[in-house]
Amino acid sequence: MLRIIVACLLLIGTAPALAAEGPLSPQAQALIAPVGAALDTERARQAALPPPADDAEKLLRMGQMDQVGRRVLTGIDLTVLPAAEIAQARKAMWAPIEAADAANLKALLAMVPPEGWFLKSRYGEKPAGAAFHIIQHSDAAQWKRLVPVLEPLVVTGEVDGQLFGLMYDRLAISEDRPQRYGSQMRCDKGNWAPYPLEDAAKVEEWRKAMGFMQTFAEYLEHWKTYPPCT
Secondary structure (H helix, E strand, C coil), X not given: CHHHHHHHHCCCCCCCCCCCCCCCCHHHHHHHHHHHHHHHHHHHHHHCCXXXXXXXXXXXXXXXXXHXXXXXXXXXXXXXXXXXXXXXXXXXXXXXXXXHHHHHHHHHHHHCCCCCCCCHHHHCHHHHXXXXXXXXXXXXXXXXXXXXXXXXXXXXXXXXXXXXXXXXHHHHHHCCCCECCCCCEEEECCEEEEXXXXXXXXXXXXXXXXXXXXXXXXXXXXXXXXXCCC
16 A cells, blocks of 8 residues: 555656657667556556446546556656656656546546545445545646545545545645645655655644554655655
C-alpha cells in the first residue's frame, strides 16, 4: 500500500513545455520506454477480460491503469541523461500516464453515484481507493470540489484518512498554501524535500489522527531511497 501511495505523490505537476523539441536520443527513449510498455501491457490484459461485472470491478481495473505506469516511473533515474535532455524526457515519460489519467477521469466522473462519492461500505475498500487515486491525479478544480465532500466521510470511516490527507495537501499547495500533513515532496537541488508545512510542531499529531502509516520523519527517510530528482 505504501509504495502505491508514494507513487501517486510523485510530482504534482508534469514537465514544463519546451520552446523547441527534437526527437529524443536512443538512450532517453530506452530509459523511459518501460512506462508506456507497462501501460500497454495492462491495457491489453484488461481488453482480454470479460466486461466488468459491476462498477466496483470497473473501478479496480481503472485503478490498475492509474498505478501501473507510476510504479515503473518511480524507479527511472533521468539524471543519467545529458542535462539538456532531461526536461524533454520527463515530459515524454509522463505523456502516456497523463493520457491514461484523462481517460480514467472521464469514465470516473460519469460513474459518480448520487451520494457524491464511492463509499467503502458500498463499493469496497480497494475500489473506493482506486477512485480516490484517479481524482488525486486529476487537477485542483476536482480537489477543491471534493475536499468538502470527502472530509466528513473520513469521520464515518467511508474515506481513508491518509488518502484524504494527500488530497488536502495537494489542494493547499495548488492554492499556494502550506501543506498540513507533509505528504507532498518537491525537488530541491537534486534532493527530494517536503513543501512548506502549515505547522511543523503539529505535523506528526495531524498525520497520526489521519492514520498515516509512517511518521513524518520516517516518511522523509523513505524518500531518500528514490533516484535523484531534477
